[in-house]
Amino acid sequence: MSTNKITYRDALAISMERALANNANVIILGQGVTDFKGLFGTTIGLHEKYPNRVIEVPLAEDSIAGICIGASLNGMYPINTHIRADFGLLVFNQLINLAAKYRYMFGGLFEVPMMMRMIIGRSWGQGAQHSQSLQSLLAHIPGLRVVMPSSPAAILASYEYAIEKYRGPVVMLEHRLLYELEFQDDVFISDTPLDGSRLIREGSDITVVATSVMVLEAKRAAEYLSRFGIMIEIIDLHSISHPDKEMILNSVRKTGKLVVADTSWSAYGVAAEVSRIINEIDPSMLAAPVINLGMQPAPCPTSKSLEDLYYPDVHDLVNAAATLHFNSFVHDIPLPEKQSMTDFYKHFKGPF
Amino acid sequence: MDQSQRLEYEALRIRMVEERIIELYPSDLIQSPIHLSIGQEAVAVGVCANLNPTDLVFITYRGHAFYIAKGGKLPELFAELMGRRDGISQGKAGSMHLASPIYGVIGASAVVASTISHAVGAALASKIKCETDKIFVANFGDGAMEQGAFYESMNFAALHKLPVLFLCEDNGLAVHSKKSERQSFDLATLVQAFNIPFYDLNEGFDPMKVFTVSKSAVGTVRSTQSPAFLRIKTMRYMEHVGPGEDLDIGFRPSGEIDRWKAKDPISNKTLISKHRDQIILEIDAAVKFALDSPLPTIEDLLTDVY
Numbered sequence: 227m228s229t230n231k232i233t234y235r236d237a238l239a240i241s242m243e244r245a246l247a248n249n250a251n252v253i254i255l256g257q258g259v260t261d262f263k264g265l266f267g268t269t270i271g272l273h274e275k276y277p278n279r280v281i282e283v284p285l286a287e288d289s290i291a292g293i294c295i296g297a298s299l300n301g302m303y304p305i306n307t308h309i310r311a312d313f314g315l316l317v318f319n320q321l322i323n324l325a326a327k328y329r330y331m332f333g334g335l336f337e338v339p340m341m342m343r344m345i346i347g348r349s350w351g352q353g354a355q356h357s358q359s360l361q362s363l364l365a366h367i368p369g370l371r372v373v374m375p376s377s378p379a380a381i382l383a384s385y386e387y388a389i390e391k392y393r394g395p396v397v398m399l400e401h402r403l404l405y406e407l408e409f410q411d412d413v414f415i416s417d418t419p420l421d422g423s424r425l426i427r428e429g430s431d432i433t434v435v436a437t438s439v440m441v442l443e444a445k446r447a448a449e450y451l452s453r454f455g456i457m458i459e460i461i462d463l464h465s466i467s468h469p470d471k472e473m474i475l476n477s478v479r480k481t482g483k484l485v486v487a488d489t490s491w492s493a494y495g496v497a498a499e500v501s502r503i504i505n506e507i508d509p510s511m512l513a514a515p516v517i518n519l520g521m522q523p524a525p526c527p528t529s530k531s532l533e534d535l536y537y538p539d540v541h542d543l544v545n546a547a548a549t550l551h552f553n554s555f556v557h558d559i560p561l562p563e564k565q566s567m568t569d570f571y572k573h574f575k576g577p578f
Numbered sequence: 579m580d581q582s583q584r585l586e587y588e589a590l591r592i593r594m595v596e597e598r599i600i601e602l603y604p605s606d607l608i609q610s611p612i613h614l615s616i617g618q619e620a621v622a623v624g625v626c627a628n629l630n631p632t633d634l635v636f637i638t639y640r641g642h643a644f645y646i647a648k649g650g651k652l653p654e655l656f657a658e659l660m661g662r663r664d665g666i667s668q669g670k671a672g673s674m675h676l677a678s679p680i681y682g683v684i685g686a687s688a689v690v691a692s693t694i695s696h697a698v699g700a701a702l703a704s705k706i707k708c709e710t711d712k713i714f715v716a717n718f719g720d721g722a723m724e725q726g727a728f729y730e731s732m733n734f735a736a737l738h739k740l741p742v743l744f745l746c747e748d749n750g751l752a753v754h755s756k757k758s759e760r761q762s763f764d765l766a767t768l769v770q771a772f773n774i775p776f777y778d779l780n781e782g783f784d785p786m787k788v789f790t791v792s793k794s795a796v797g798t799v800r801s802t803q804s805p806a807f808l809r810i811k812t813m814r815y816m817e818h819v820g821p822g823e824d825l826d827i828g829f830r831p832s833g834e835i836d837r838w839k840a841k842d843p844i845s846n847k848t849l850i851s852k853h854r855d856q857i858i859l860e861i862d863a864a865v866k867f868a869l870d871s872p873l874p875t876i877e878d879l880l881t882d883v884y
Contacts, residue, residue: 253706278706284737289695289730296636296699296714299684302706304699323689324696326884332677332685333667334882369884394884 230411234404237378238268241385242305246276249303249389253279255290256307256343265307266345266405287316291342295325298338303389311344311399312355325395326369337393341385345400346438346489349568351533354525359490361437364397365467365499371396371420372467374489376404376441379414380424380464387419396420399466401438401489403571423470425477429457432547433477433484435500437463440487440519440538443567447543454559456551463496471503475511478504482513483550487543492520514553517546534566541565585627585785587853589619589844592643594857595652598865599642599659603821607869608659610672615643617783617815617835619844621747622647624788625715625808628796634682635715636697639674640747641686644717649681652860653867662871669874670882690752691725694718694744698731701740705803713741713799721752724760735805736772743799744774744807745792748782749814754829769807782812783842813838 232240245252254269260282264270273280283290287308294304308314314321321342328338347356365372371394375381381400388396416422426441427448436444441462448458459477463469478484484504486497497518504512519538527533541564548559579587596614603612615622622643629635629648637644645655650666658665659673666678677685684700687693697716704712722728723746735742746765750757769776777795781787788810795808815835817824825835839845 253703284730284733286726286730286733289698289727289734292692292695292727292731293699293702293734296696296701297703297706298699299696300634300700300703300707302703319689319692320695324687324692328685329884330882331667331671331675333665333670335667335677335679336685371884 231408232378233406233408234378234381234400235267235406237381238400239270241381242269242272244386245303245305245389246272246279251301252303252305252389253281253297254305254307255281255283255294256309257283257285258309259307265309266402269307287313288319291317291320292324294340295320295328295338298340299336303339303341305341305343305389307343309345310356311346311360312358314342314344314360317342321364321370321395321397322367326367329394330369338395339393340395341388342395342397343400344397345402348401348403348439348537349533349572351528351530352526353528357526359399359438359488359521361399361466362490362495362499369394370467371465372399373397373420373465374399374401374438374463376438376462376464377409377412377414379409379412380419383414383416383419392420399438403439403568404442407442407571421465421468421470423464423473424462425473426460426462427458429459429481431457431481431483432550433459433461433474433481434487434543434547435461435463435474435484435496436487437466437496438489439567439571440489443540443543444487446540447547450540450544450562451547451559456547456559458547463500466496469503474500474503475507479511482511484512484516485519485543485546485550486516487519487538490520491523492518493523495520514550517550519543519546530566530568534564534568537567539564539567581627581789582786585620585623585789586843586849588623588647589785590849590853591857591860592619592622592646593844594854595646595655595861596642598861600821602865608673609661610659610674611819612659612673612821613640613819614816614821615640617813617838617842618747618749619643620785620788620842621782621810621812624785625745625792625796627789628793629682629713629715631682632711633713633715634684634697634700635717636684636693636700637676637686637717638690638693638719639686639688640719641676642673645676645678645683648678648683650676650678650683652864656864656868657871660868660871661873662868663874663878664867664871668878691718691722691727694722694731695727695734697742698735698740701735701742702738705738705740710803713743713796715743715745717745717747719752720746720748720750720757721760722746723765724752732769732772732774732805736774739804741799741803742805743795744805746807746809748809748811750811751814751818753818754824754827765809775806777806777808779809780811781841782810783838785843815839
């Protein structure tokens, strides 16, 4: 899949439209999917076109998730949306106790193909309950595919595959900060796009494994550092539950140095998992300790001045990479000014 | 056999299966929790006698009776209980997660109230597909009626007019706690607030009475393609989990079970002696099938994960 100058939001809207048009069994259920804003513009007009299949729901996340499982058991492909991933915490019983286990627990008697779309909020004071990134909690659970698409091409490929080919429950963690961004020369090629990672940029000095919006920050950091002769290799982890371990190992074997940049907290998180992948095979491939960049270990504050300190960004990535490169916290690379990522992405007119 | 005799036979068959489970339990051939339906069999057979094979029943961890009443086979049941390769789910489910899709028994969950919404979702799918030949039964106990999912599911089913029978097997106990410790509402009033027709039976020991009231309730769901609610008072004779009784603990009113048993036709000695030998043969064959079945191996450990 390759796209030219479309936004992340466009890709989501196209995926939803195509899912309904190409598959008579697709239904979309979620709070706000039929209203005039259409889940940040990703479902606008679909209820009018498919009134029985795009369904506004009561505020009852637990049973709506269960209704999706029941509909799936009876031949539908439900797409259940959560305008904030935080509301997805209300479906954990159905998602973890039921959907993830339904096939295994009954010895293969049933399958529950379905999708949860969860949108990670950020900026404009989303605060503690509109900002959480649940990938580590979810990817911990056998039976779930957890994907964080970082570009339109990744969305188009993974959503179509999930809906038309894959027979289990999938969680798509979308990032709100990416919605308005336009991407150029965006390519995603995979036969199994719910599994595996993407090599975004080749480089010889330092490996950056990043998720979601942090992939874009890693690209900015790599551009910046290339001016100083430091070559960054970027891996977009993409499938959080089923990353490409070989890709990570091969890259770290080459560079010996690793930065993990994730959208969530560090404890028991993505960096811990990437470190596990390396340590179980051969920790000696690391020439230096891994640097992890994640959210500060606190609930997300609302005040913008605190929020800007709370998340890591290009400034921290450049510092981390330079520290590893020179094997010293003191180095000569001037750091890019600490600028609010929110401001950058809101005013960024792309394309990426 | 007339309808009443057929129902009593089916109920007795279920009871004897569970009595065999009790008998086998000390041998450790069944190494998982068991939640027995003894005392509640009439509910399962009376309701299921009104259902077609294509109607789907969403059951609970106390699911042996519904599994059997809906047509589930005994050899695969015993093999499943013993964790064998030829169990209905190859030993990965056990007693708490019985299912038999070909007979319309959808998976049982060990989390109270968690399959009620599945019945509603399956009914929604049916409505979208314009099917009108199936109904969906959400089977749960009185404890489930305290969960939010119960209200959420009734609301959705009523709002979208979905062909769901909400079936409450009311044994009055959630593990050891009584309804008076748990519930503040009047059920009939509650159900009526959703404009769902309410059917109620106190004599849940009587298979024929269950059959008759559920015929009406099932008929309403079929003809209106909208939900109905059926509450049947019943009696759990055994402990919440395990092969024993719990009368010695003293948390249940003394004589309550004896009074119920006196009216329970399946406890009737004439009925038992009439059918006993035939049912024993069937159960013996099922147990043999299970014992002859191999145990699953490392080859099975990671199949069907996703």
